[in-house]
Amino acid sequence: MMYQSNSLRQSLKHFFGYDSFRPGQAEIVEEALRNRDLLVIMPTGGGKSLCFQLPALLKPGLSVVVSPLIALMQDQVDTLLDNGIGATFLNSSLSSQEMRSREQAIVHGKIKLLYIAPERLLNEKFTPFLDFISQKIGISAFAIDEAHCVSEWGHDFRPEYRQLKQLRKCYSQVPMFALTATATNRVQEDIIKQLGLRQPRIHISSFNRPNLYYDVKPKERHSYNKLLTYIRGQKGTGIVYCLSRRSVDEIALHLQNDGIDALPYHAGMDDKTRRLNQNRFIRDDVQVIVATIAFGMGIDKPDVRFVIHYDLPRNLEGYYQESGRAGRDGEPAECTLFFSLSDLKKIEYIINQKTSSQERKVSRQQLRQVVDYAEGVDCRRTIVLQYFGERFLGNCGNCDNCLNPKPIEDWTIEAQKFLSCVVRCNEKFGMNHIIDVLRGSKKRKIEQYGHHLLSTYSIGKDKSLAEWKMLGRSLIHQNLLDETSDGFPVLKLNKQSWKVLKKQRKVKISVDKKIALEAPIYNKSEVNKIELLFEKLRNLRKQLADSHNIAPYVIFADSSLRLMAQLKPKNMQEFSKISGVTDFKKNQYGEKFLSEIMSFLREEAYPNTLPTSSNMITLELYQQGLDTAEIAKMRGLKESTIYSHLSELIETRQPVDIDKLILPVRQDIIIQAIKKIGDGTLTSIKKYLGDNYSYNEIKLVRAWYRREQEL
Template identity: 40%
Template sequence: MAEEVHASLTEYLKKYFGFSSFKGNQEAIIQNVLEGKDTFVLMPTGGGKSLCYQLPALKMEGTAIVISPLIALMKNQVDAMRSFIEGDGIAHFLNSSLSKTAVAKVKQDILEGRTKLLYVAPESLTKEDNIQFLKQINISFYAIDEAHCISEWGHDFRPEYRRIRPIITEIGKAPLIALTATATPKVQHDIQKNLGMLDATVFKSSFNRANLYYEVRPKQDATKEIIKFIKANSGKSGIIYCLSRKKVEELADALKVNGIKAVPYHAGLDSNSRSENQDKFLMEETDVVVATIAFGMGIDKPDVRYVIHYDIPKSLEGYYQETGRAGRDGGEGNCIAFYSYKDIQKLEKFMHGKPIAEQEIGKQLLQDTVSYAESSVCRRKTLLLYFGEDYTQENCGNCDNCLNPKELFDGKDAILKTLDVIVELQEKFKADHVVNFLVGNATSGIKTYKHHTNELFGIGKEKDEKYWNGIIRQMLIHHLLTKDIENYGLLKISPRGRAFMEEPYSIMMAKDHDYGDSDDDEAAGTGAGKGGGAADEALFSLLKDLRKSMSKKLGLPPFVLFQDPSLEDMSIQYPISMEELQNITGVGVGKAKKYGKEFIELIKKYVEENEIERPQDMVVKSVVNKSGNKVFIIQSIDKRMDLEDIANAKGMDMKDLLSEMEAIVNSGTRINLDYYINEHVDEDKLDEVFDYFKNEAKTESIEEALDFLGEDDYTEEEVRLIRIKFISEMGN
């Protein structure tokens, strides 16, 4: 009998879906649904979840109700089903996008028994006329897709999902199958409890996607890095995720200007534009989609070769699901995230004003993301542990941490101190409290419990918070600690941890990454250079010599011609035309025309003599600043507006405005600040600082200027203003 069922299931699979064998748990899941049992499916993206309800729906009497969160996703799945089976009536969706006529047609097909799958959004399910209609039909089973939306601990919580259970109880009892690609043990429990299916058969596939390469990079010149990566992977499909609509538009524009086929996708676009851009990606008319998280749920494109996170996501679940859209065919899949702690702080700010419970959940999820980004342990190990799965290999060979391992140290003493503190705190606190206790930070939380008076308080003060956070992360990986599922985040000592306390042994641990104060693109290119290290040292030296001889001839300090970051960029990009020179960091049209000729000639000669293959495709063109800051500032200075008023009009502080003005004059545009400087800076100071930059300064450094002039006599703001005047008048 079992063989007959197997034969008939395989026949169905071949006949309707064109596959000759099932993947992973698919067959067992389908069998469970056919037997009328509640089923919980935890299967990573690309594992074939849809088939788990589509095939049994075709086989069973009646109509399966599939509850799904996105209109675009429903449309895709309905189109797919109709392509498998003749007759449009086989699958339908009911949502707000349909006209009355279309709704009537859907209902007619269902009542006449033609429809095997009906996709509905949870909002549509709650409408009274839909409830009354569904009561009349024979329902084979309910499938709840993207079930993580039920849980407040999930990365895409939707309150309407929590109303599904009472509604389906009202419509009529039928078996349930809940499916999700991402769920921590906490989220899984939450889903089953909310749907009243704690007794369901659970099918959990491995979360390991061996073909995906994971890497976290510091967020420095991220746009330039992304363009270089895409050009090195020309013709391949990719998705780039940003957290804001504004950044999506800016980045998509930057890619297009640099000859990359890219389209934006976010909720602010009208539905036609969104559908059009999604179709362009699926039909390979465009290579890259730059998107907010609104894009990708259920997008069944097997050959996405890279997923880049310009901004680190709000949770590891979100990150896992988004990276899971790469390499679904088992082929190459590069997952690169740009990380700056400043982004985490921005996300924390967004939480203010939300209910306290929601803020607590959000902060915990963010903390897990920070742990992933900063840890130098195998990325796979960290990700899989988050989903309650052990990855036993020491080195996965397919992540940045395994390919470039960090220095190891014996963590035995640090582990013992941490365990002693957790015992002392009676296993009732989260990691941040334990870390504050270890380093001796008398925070308000510590004082509330009078823990600053405990004799162990500050037992680990010889190290900083970063060190102890790293120790706790690795103790979780080694199963010496666990996080309480019900009280998310409370640290508990595992049986293995207690055994370790009885008989300690050496455990080698890795030092965490220190990404420091990574600059995002907004901060880059304002004259504050970054040591690249990839520059052609010989060319860099020749360019510096040329700058020196030209500066002597012109009677100007060398930095007025081109600053070091510009020379460094020239020695990476090898520009040999005016147009290419204008795309170099800190070089505008004016500066290129005024001083560029000799530099271009030198580079051209150097390239020819040394037979250098230029990375012309790596010359990153910048988009005209759409925000209009540059134009607004220049026009406002022409109108002699007070600088404070200019800054306020653009929501900047004075330091930001100074940086913008420095970028303007450094790239060769003149601005006249005399009206403001004469009113705010003493005449003697003006002469002295101007004279310093003309005759004494070896570099453009403000620190060196303040050292020379005397920090007590001059403010940083005064020196920066006069330097702007000096470069504008002498260099532009």
């Protein structure tokens, strides 16, 4: 079956609304149409799903998609259905009547893509139905999503995936596509072997995600305040990953108390609550989900704008997967890791509970790779991509190390002093004691062991406690010094330590001149008309999504909304040219979005409709659910000033719901007063109404009245 490239692009636009393929997609689709077995390794956000969805629509028969998680099936099916594509899933969440109804739709050829879990697909009760479908309408392909689950060397091994090799025996002529976001060479070989792929074409896309900004921040005592400030500066949704269930609950509660719409997610919660919280996040009912690593694999939310690892991840592959939940739509997103040595100790404790010595060895190695990433002074991308065997020359321009490089200094002499002190203390003490000796401390413990008589006593007075700690930690992370982890951390020299002492090796460390956690600075005055229209379109999308009981991004991606805000289409013909707009979506949503854009363009004709920077800050806090008193306290302003901001926002047609601030019946009375004596001064209106009405109420209603008079 041959398709011309023009024909494929036309099909892409017809079914999915896109004008062009992403890198690698067209070649994969062409080979899928030739019925080749495929192994596709494409990073999160690269467009793996389209690689099997488009061939399924162009070939006769049913494509069967094996997916490990119910939420992932639901998400992809919702998106396909909203594009007018016949798709369904079969899993344990359905009643028997729903199962029969969906099976009938498959039998009658109304379904092109069936999503199903491996357990159900291979169940002896389902096998006869699959055989019947194979004979009646044909099976065009088996697509094994999250294929790394088949390998015990992968980061998320699932034994039931091993049984999928039976498909090759039962349906030998049906092509099989294996797809995953991450796979080392060893995992790739295992996938091919375990699934019985026949001379598969292997497509490996770059693991580089250029739209993601990588950042590592030191985790300090008051890091929660920095986390809160960071989230308040974000407009989109985000994920905060924590190491333990307890941390998840605590951080989620703190954020809620501080006015952030946040919900927890972890395996200790009951299924109903966990599912509800996930759905509320997917549908933009809340801004933040705080979760353990149990969250993320089951969602396909493309518009996550930030992912924060508040605790240290256990391995670099897991970190890549979890941080990769951000920016799957290709729009800019941020990935921030909070790093502290205390988290390191927590994970080391977990590792020590493993019964297998080999597992402990591998886990420690993986943890060291994470530390190397966090402590690294090179381009973050260089470190991550090297892990997957991909070479990157650095200077990505989109990570903290490239944008704010830390100075590298030669600290060989200081390292020799430090290591000499460890030797002279007979390698029986921890870092704090060694630093006390170097700095000439008068502590009783120093004299008790006679360490005030050592030649290294007081030779490090020129460096601060923080500087010596910085050096000590760097020596450990560079494997130039060992530290025991049996509950009492004692420093020990190794072979590399002696090379430093014998002047056979130099020591260079990254020196932080100022160890401070700075929150991102957002210039509110830069908010422009495009951003304002973008927010209005997002609000409209949310309303439509709620009415259809689907996630907002199923309707349109953020990238499509941003194009609408930039291009401002004025008719259906212009609207249909927006990337992501299919004929189906144009007919279903076009009029509503065009109406919103036209309304915005009319508002542009009025002078002074853009709110001030200060007003926008108040608006953002108001949209987070804070009342006027809370906003005033947070901003250090009088509450009357906040009411002034809100009145100006109302008058300039910003999304402030006056009905939530003043009862409609009170609004009506104030409006009648304005109509009778005019809207010239607040004092005259207040005098007419009497003490039952406040200046703040009158101010808001007058703003609304003036706005309506302009229409």
